[in-house]
Every structure is written in C-alpha cells, then in structure tokens.
Amino acid sequence: MPFVAAIRRVALGAVLALLASGALAAGPGRSAIASPHHEATAAAQHILQQGGNAFDAAVAISAALAVVEPYGSGLGGGGFFLLREAGDTPRYAFLDARERAPAAARADMYLKDGKVQPGLSINGPLAAAIPGLPQALADLAATHGKLPLKDSLAPAIRLANQGFAVDRIYRDRATMRLNALRDDAESARLFLAGNDVPALGTLIRQPELATTLQRMAEHGRDGFYRGPLAKRLVDGVRQAGGIWTLDDLAAYRSAWREPLRYPLAEQRELISSPPPSAGGIALAQSLAMLQRLPWQSAEPVQRSHYVVEVLRRAYRDRGLLGDPDYVSNPVNRLLARHYLTGLADSIEVHQATPSSALPPSPAWREGDHTTHFSVIDAQGNAVSATLSVNLPFGAAFSVPGTGLVLNNEMDDFAADPGGSNSYGLAGSQANAVAAGKRPLSSMSPTFIESPGQFASFGTPGGSRIPSMVLLSVMGLLEGRPVAEWPATPRYHHQYLPDVLEHEPGTFSARQKAELEERGYRLKDVGRQYGNQQVLYWDKAGGTVEAASDPRGVGQSATGY
Known part of the structure; x- marks a missing residue:
C-alpha cells in the first residue's frame, strides 16, 4: 500500500540518520537464545554468564542437544552454522560441517541387481557418513570463541552424566523408529526402556556419551577423529558391516564457505x-x-x-x-x-x-527430523545453526561403548542417479554418491x-x-x-x-x-x-526478542 510504503521509507531514513550519527549501538546490549530444548537454552545461558560469546554458546547448545535430542542431532551427525561477527560492518561466515561419504563409498553401493535396496541407506552402519559436528565444535571454539572448548562442553558433560527427562517429542520420535531401535541392541539399551518407548519423565543417563565428550574436552578434534575413540568407532562400524576406516575419520574437515x-x-x-x-x-x-x-x-x-x-x-x-x-x-x-x-x-x-x-x-x-537453534550475544555476534542425523535417531545404530548413535545421511544422496532413490523419486547426477562427497541438504x-x-x-x-x-x-x-x-x-x-x-x-x-x-x-x-x-x-529501538515454535518443547530467553 502506498501509505505503508511511505511510512517505511520515513522510518528507514530515520534509522540511516541514526547510523550516520553513531546513535545506534553496535550490539543489542543483551543476549537472546531460542533453542528446541530448555536444557540447551540453560547451557547457553550458563556459558554467556561465564563470559562466553554467541559462538561459545553455540558450542554449548550443540553439545547439549547431542545429549537430549539423540533423535535430531548429535556427535554422530553434522550440520550448518551461519555466523554473524559483530562490528560497525558485520561480517558473515558459513561453517559447513555436513557429513562426508567414506572413501570406500561408490555410486552403486545401495544397488543389487540394478535395484535400490532401501534398508541399506536407512538403517545400520552402511547408512552412516563420516560425522562433522565434533569438528565444527572444535573449529568454532578455536576460531571464534572466547572460552576454551572444555568450558563450553562442560554443561553437556554434566547433562549426560546426570540425565534428562523424556518428553513428548522424544516419545514421538522413538515411536517412529521403534522397530529400528529394537533391531540394534546398543541403541535399544541407550534409548529405550524394557525394549519399548520410555514413559514420560523417564530419566535417560548417558555416561558413555559423557566420556566421549570429555575426551573431546581434553583433546579437541583429535579426541574424536584420532586415537582410542576413533579406533572404537571404526571397529564397531566395520564389525557390523560398515565401511569406515581410521583414515576416513582422520581426514574429515569441515569447510568454511x-x-x-x-x-x-x-x-x-x-x-x-x-x-x-x-x-x-x-x-x-x-x-x-x-x-x-x-x-x-x-x-x-x-x-x-x-x-x-x-x-x-x-x-x-x-x-x-x-x-x-x-x-x-x-x-x-x-x-x-x-x-x-x-x-x-x-x-x-x-x-x-x-x-x-x-x-x-x-x-x-x-529426512525431516533435524534440529535448529539461534543465539545472539550482547555485542551482536550471532549464530543460526541447523544440525542433523537425518531420520529420527539416524541409522538407529549406536557404536558400543561410545554413546554415539550414527547418522544415516548417506540416504540423502541419490542412491540411483539413473533411476530412483530409496523414496522412489528420480535421482540426480549432481547428488550421486561419491567418496568424500557431502550430500545435498535443505x-x-x-x-x-x-x-x-x-x-x-x-x-x-x-x-x-x-x-x-x-x-x-x-x-x-x-x-x-x-x-x-x-x-x-x-x-x-x-x-x-x-x-x-x-x-x-x-x-x-x-x-x-x-x-x-x-x-x-x-x-x-x-x-x-x-x-x-x-x-x-x-x-x-534497542530491543531483542526470541521465540520458539509452539509445536515443540523449546525455550527462548533473553538477558545477560
């Protein structure tokens, strides 16, 4: 409408004048957090109170979600991080921590007699690409954080040891993948109760995941991609029919784009x-x-x-x-x-x-069951991040002794570029399986x-x-x-x-x-x-707001 457009032009002119005069602050003066789980929001609040910035808070949120949302994200998965670095002229960066196909992956690995075998790219270790989230957390702490990685991981380590209560979203996702979780003894042990969906309020403790996070806190990215944990991951994957190698893990790098x-x-x-x-x-x-x-x-x-x-x-x-x-x-x-x-x-x-x-x-x-959070600090640094293991609980395969459920992101490739993928849809050569490649994502x-x-x-x-x-x-x-x-x-x-x-x-x-x-x-x-x-x-106006989707159980908060 012409009147509305005119009002907007006047308002924009006033803002530009304030900018020119230096009257607008470089940052909002207070932080805001919107995450899909109250424990992740609390982890971010703790880190901000300790003097961390939005990037440290993003590490804390991601790690906490790896504990409380094993159906949506985790150290066995990956994600995308969009960053805003505060300043008179803000700078933006994009950290691509999407999973990568193992070196032994090939375009026809999910075909048999020319036909796609859907289960192979959905359940079990052959469905898992090399995780990217651990590398991303180490990268964020090293390049943009104010606190050491161990401090930002501390809330998640406590949470994994002490446990969290099952909510309605957890029950919904576990119900969707119940048969797949039952088919893997370790996943059933970690995420079910009596081989069934846990009741509301059931406490889920994950001491093995706490140990994995502690190893990263002490050794950074090498605590995950090299050494004893890497060997345990590769041994567990290969014994169950997967194709990971130690070189796959050691070679993984996220990409700044x-x-x-x-x-x-x-x-x-x-x-x-x-x-x-x-x-x-x-x-x-x-x-x-x-x-x-x-x-x-x-x-x-x-x-x-x-x-x-x-x-x-x-x-x-x-x-x-x-x-x-x-x-x-x-x-x-x-x-x-x-x-x-x-x-x-x-x-x-x-x-x-x-x-x-x-x-x-x-x-x-x-797969449509990922997770997302947004955080901004008082200075104006901000992170918007979407993380994933693809389907709920990923491949529903957990490596014994690690607490990690692995992704099934290999199913996001076109399993049959010349025909159809596991969903019966036409494929694409641009998104065909290839060694070291990252699958396309939305x-x-x-x-x-x-x-x-x-x-x-x-x-x-x-x-x-x-x-x-x-x-x-x-x-x-x-x-x-x-x-x-x-x-x-x-x-x-x-x-x-x-x-x-x-x-x-x-x-x-x-x-x-x-x-x-x-x-x-x-x-x-x-x-x-x-x-x-x-x-x-x-x-x-100098105000900052956050909002969480009413469809979920998330929590938004401002302050600090």
Whole structure:
C-alpha cells in the first residue's frame, strides 16, 4: 500500500540518520537464545554468564542437544552454522560441517541387481557418513570463541552424566523408529526402556556419551577423529558391516564457505546457506519472485497461490545442485534478475501451474527430523545453526561403548542417479554418491539484516525447511509480532510431487475449495511439522526478542 510504503521509507531514513550519527549501538546490549530444548537454552545461558560469546554458546547448545535430542542431532551427525561477527560492518561466515561419504563409498553401493535396496541407506552402519559436528565444535571454539572448548562442553558433560527427562517429542520420535531401535541392541539399551518407548519423565543417563565428550574436552578434534575413540568407532562400524576406516575419520574437515547473500527491497539483505545446501538459493529465488507480486495486499487464498507458485519454481531448480567441492553449481544463473523476473512473470494470477508444464528436473526428498537453534550475544555476534542425523535417531545404530548413535545421511544422496532413490523419486547426477562427497541438504540457517533490523531464522523439516523459513520471513516483512513467526500455519509445495501439502487447520473448507478450483491437489499431512527458532533485534529501538515454535518443547530467553 502506498501509505505503508511511505511510512517505511520515513522510518528507514530515520534509522540511516541514526547510523550516520553513531546513535545506534553496535550490539543489542543483551543476549537472546531460542533453542528446541530448555536444557540447551540453560547451557547457553550458563556459558554467556561465564563470559562466553554467541559462538561459545553455540558450542554449548550443540553439545547439549547431542545429549537430549539423540533423535535430531548429535556427535554422530553434522550440520550448518551461519555466523554473524559483530562490528560497525558485520561480517558473515558459513561453517559447513555436513557429513562426508567414506572413501570406500561408490555410486552403486545401495544397488543389487540394478535395484535400490532401501534398508541399506536407512538403517545400520552402511547408512552412516563420516560425522562433522565434533569438528565444527572444535573449529568454532578455536576460531571464534572466547572460552576454551572444555568450558563450553562442560554443561553437556554434566547433562549426560546426570540425565534428562523424556518428553513428548522424544516419545514421538522413538515411536517412529521403534522397530529400528529394537533391531540394534546398543541403541535399544541407550534409548529405550524394557525394549519399548520410555514413559514420560523417564530419566535417560548417558555416561558413555559423557566420556566421549570429555575426551573431546581434553583433546579437541583429535579426541574424536584420532586415537582410542576413533579406533572404537571404526571397529564397531566395520564389525557390523560398515565401511569406515581410521583414515576416513582422520581426514574429515569441515569447510568454511562464503554465505549466500542476496539483496532484498528496503535495504534488507538475505544471508543464508550456500551449497551443499539447496535451501538458501530456494529462499532467495522465492523472495525475489514475491517482490514482483502483490502478496501483502492479497486476500488469504490469493496470497497462498502466490507463495505456492514461487515455491514450485524455486524447488524445481534443486536437482541442479550438489556438493560444491565436486560439482559446478549454477548459482549465478539461478539468481540472475532476468531469470527470476521471467519465473515470476510466468505465474498465472488465478490458476495453478501444473508442474508438468515447467521444464523437468529430478525430484528428491530427505529426512525431516533435524534440529535448529539461534543465539545472539550482547555485542551482536550471532549464530543460526541447523544440525542433523537425518531420520529420527539416524541409522538407529549406536557404536558400543561410545554413546554415539550414527547418522544415516548417506540416504540423502541419490542412491540411483539413473533411476530412483530409496523414496522412489528420480535421482540426480549432481547428488550421486561419491567418496568424500557431502550430500545435498535443505538445511537453511538464515539471517535477514538491514540498517535497522536483524533477524535469524531456521527450522528442522527436511525438504519443507525453505518453505517454513519463507513463511516466517514473510512475518518479518509484514511487521508481525516475533512470536507469530514460528507459529504461523504451514503449507508447502516442492514441484514434485505436484501436491500442496499443509498442516491440519491451515486452510478453511472454503479456502480448500477455492484452491482446488484453481487446480491445486491438496494433502493434509495429518500432523504439525517443523520446530522453528527465531530471533529479532530492533536496532533503532534497542530491543531483542526470541521465540520458539509452539509445536515443540523449546525455550527462548533473553538477558545477560
């Protein structure tokens, strides 16, 4: 609306004037944390109270989540960390701690007689890539932290020894993977009670995991990737039929990459995840297309139509992407203004575009039970991190004596690039299995920054992550209260299958009928999904807020 736009221009001018005068503080003056579990939030608060910064707090949160959320992340998995380094001109960094395929991995390792054997890339040690999270924690402490690694790991070590209480999310995830957990004696011992899902309030203690964390506290990355623990990991994997070697562990390194940066309207900038994440590109494309569409003034069905159509087009391009260390990603072409203008102009105002009418692209899917947190300190340093073991409890395989449940991220590769992966979807050569390669991901830790605002977004949810983050970013762009961003009802389209998925209650009966008249095929997924954790810093007002998704059991906090 013209009046709203005028008000925004006046407000932006005032903020710029304050910046020029030096009246705006370099940092918010207090910290904020949004994490999916109260124990992780408490760990971060402790570290900040001890004089640590946001990067130290990120180590503490990640390690604590490895204890209390074995279904979502852990030392046996990996993740992406988006960093903001405070200053008059903030600097951004992206730490890629995605797991890597073992050196013995090959493109046909999950095929037998030309057909994919789904179980091999889902359950057991052959499904596990080389973990990246331990390296990331050591890297963060060494390059950006103020405290030694041992201090930042201390809350998680205490938590693993003392135990945590089973909550409804733990029970839900354990129920989903109950048979797989039962099939592995060590996983059953660690995460079940009497070979069944633990009751609410059951105390889960993990002394072996505490010992593993203590080894890292004393020896850093070599405490995990070399020495006695590395040998125990390799022996346990190989005895159960896996292909890890000591060289695989010793050779693992995380990768520092340039974050994806994309200018938006009103001097905002998107700072998000580059490949091997496909999420940042999908977000940039979606926001760029929405800028050409009157979505803010549209009634609900029309707005949903615009959002679904930009998502359909953005998700179509995902099959072109892969690990940047192995393939050349056409990022510049996918983010070119003329290309995105053409995509936006191809959207019919009142009619769905059948995905079959767009140029073909490989379909895909990935595990959707990861975890996410956001933290900012008083100086303005910030971390947005999405961590994963892929499916709940990863490969449901735990290495005896280590407390570690391993990821099943190998299933995020295209198991059969010429045919279909374990989900029955078309494969992609760019994301084919190869030794040392990182699988493509949708994990999308994201910042939006302008002269007057800073916001952090992210969520678990596999292929639905970019659509969830987009819906939350729209809340920022509209000026809605921060608590509403992660609570917004969710819907999703990913090009193929050509289905508009949604949570129960997202659309009314009338809205569903209108969408169907436009040509959409709707699917109620039957449950709520995602667990978004967001932050907002109003630089002009000097306030900072955090919000946790009401779908989860997370806790947000400000102070210090």
